[in-house]
Amino acid sequence: MTMTANTRRLIYVLFVIAVAAPMVRPVPMPLMVKQETRDLYTRIEQLKPGDTVVMCFDYSPGTATDIHAAAVAVFHHLMRRPGIGVIGVAFVADGPQFAEQTFATAPPGKKYGFDLVNLGYRAGGENAIAAFSQDVQKTFPADIEGTPAGRLPLLSKVKSARDFALVIEMSGGTPGPAEWIRQAGQPYGAAIGAIVTTVMVPPNLAYLQSKQLAALLYGLRGAAEYETLVGRPGNGLAGMGSQSAAAVFILLAVAINNIRRLVLRRRALPSERRPAQ
Amino acid sequence: MITKDTGVWLAALVTLATYSYLAKENPLFRMIEHFYVGIASGHAVAMAVVNLRDLGTRPLLGGQFIVVVPLLLGLLFYARYLRRPALARLPLAVLTGIGAGTALRSLPGASVLAQLRATIVAFNSVDNIVLALGVVSVLSYFLFTTPQWRAVRLASDLGKVFMMVTFGASFGATVFAGHSLIVGSLELLLGRWLGVLPK
Numbered sequence: 001m002t003m004t005a006n007t008r009r010l011i012y013v014l015f016v017i018a019v020a021a022p023m024v025r026p027v028p029m030p031l032m033v034k035q036e037t038r039d040l041y042t043r044i045e046q047l048k049p050g051d052t053v054v055m056c057f058d059y060s061p062g063t064a065t066d067i068h069a070a071a072v073a074v075f076h077h078l079m080r081r082p083g084i085g086v087i088g089v090a091f092v093a094d095g096p097q098f099a100e101q102t103f104a105t106a107p108p109g110k111k112y113g114f115d116l117v118n119l120g121y122r123a124g125g126e127n128a129i130a131a132f133s134q135d136v137q138k139t140f141p142a143d144i145e146g147t148p149a150g151r152l153p154l155l156s157k158v159k160s161a162r163d164f165a166l167v168i169e170m171s172g173g174t175p176g177p178a179e180w181i182r183q184a185g186q187p188y189g190a191a192i193g194a195i196v197t198t199v200m201v202p203p204n205l206a207y208l209q210s211k212q213l214a215a216l217l218y219g220l221r222g223a224a225e226y227e228t229l230v231g232r233p234g235n236g237l238a239g240m241g242s243q244s245a246a247a248v249f250i251l252l253a254v255a256i257n258n259i260r261r262l263v264l265r266r267r268a269l270p271s272e273r274r275p276a277q
Numbered sequence: 278m279i280t281k282d283t284g285v286w287l288a289a290l291v292t293l294a295t296y297s298y299l300a301k302e303n304p305l306f307r308m309i310e311h312f313y314v315g316i317a318s319g320h321a322v323a324m325a326v327v328n329l330r331d332l333g334t335r336p337l338l339g340g341q342f343i344v345v346v347p348l349l350l351g352l353l354f355y356a357r358y359l360r361r362p363a364l365a366r367l368p369l370a371v372l373t374g375i376g377a378g379t380a381l382r383s384l385p386g387a388s389v390l391a392q393l394r395a396t397i398v399a400f401n402s403v404d405n406i407v408l409a410l411g412v413v414s415v416l417s418y419f420l421f422t423t424p425q426w427r428a429v430r431l432a433s434d435l436g437k438v439f440m441m442v443t444f445g446a447s448f449g450a451t452v453f454a455g456h457s458l459i460v461g462s463l464e465l466l467l468g469r470w471l472g473v474l475p476k
Contacts, residue, residue: 019463020463023467024475026475065462066458123324123325127375142331182380185387186386187383197454198457201450209395210391210392212387212391219453219457239457243453243460
């Protein structure tokens, strides 16, 4: 009853077809927007002109599919709000490239240094977050291109985490929302919203329930929900059909294999009961 | 229409070579695996050099002589290759101390007290009752030093159920994260490379 290599390969091929089909021929999927996603949207809608938001790009290519679409949707929402400044920062070495990709989609009219700044990466994980929360310019004396902090007007508005209207931590592991809560939320009272991979949801729900996290978006689903809220379809909504198809395929595969095993066991039983000749 | 972008071609071929492992272990997959490790190491070294430049040499040349202390501590890591390897423990001790100190500064408040406060709830909804039951029963599972009274045994059995549900949710989340990766790879192959996805 064990699965042969060819059966396994056949399952892989069928799985790829099941995931690819809704991409080639998109199927509209009903999507309910969760409250934790709506919370981030509302929080951003409530920002006032002159507020500064920190977007922390703590993810790498391995987890980008789960996070990046949501990052882009949230960034566009921030850019639509008048007078909101966005500071991009990373405490994961691969993070700055995603900050650059996201900021490259900024609408025309937004000025670097005034509306958005990319500070790049700083090593040290939680210690670096603590230093950044305590003194922004001391931790990042220059932006990713080496422009001194003093020549970036947006940075003159923020001294410490007390001056952040909102921190959006986008994480695929460590550091993640817990580190930000410990170093910026708890000591400085900064509001923290998080965009995390689907794997990181169960541990972070505890922080959402205790209101230490203001909002939580997760995986492609979170991206799709946010794209629906801001009315800007992107990779999140495009991937929802495939993700649903993949889930249905796996459920069917599990069900079919269990039925097959039951049938084979029932067929084998009479012969097993027969006494040995 | 197939793209002419060399970067996308390279990414697509590397993706196909990676997935070729699903058919069979093969030299192409192994080559890509070695490339991946090499590139990741190279990237990490480059980032370390940038850090050393931004936080070490530049401030030092700018007259901030205090950075000599962390630079020297960093160099001491290499003492393990000298006759006095014990010196390498000094920077490690400093790092551990700073890490523990930074985390402990707000860990009790953020991870213990705030979580504790969040479990003190009025029993006025099913959510709150499930939350209180879950916390008490899961904690009772970890009572290893008390006699196993019937009530404790029952509570710990219930705790096991809560934990199983949590592990199930975590496993489901892991499977879904895997789906996202496949979706990302197919978007690259079918969209950016072959151009067969609708715009």
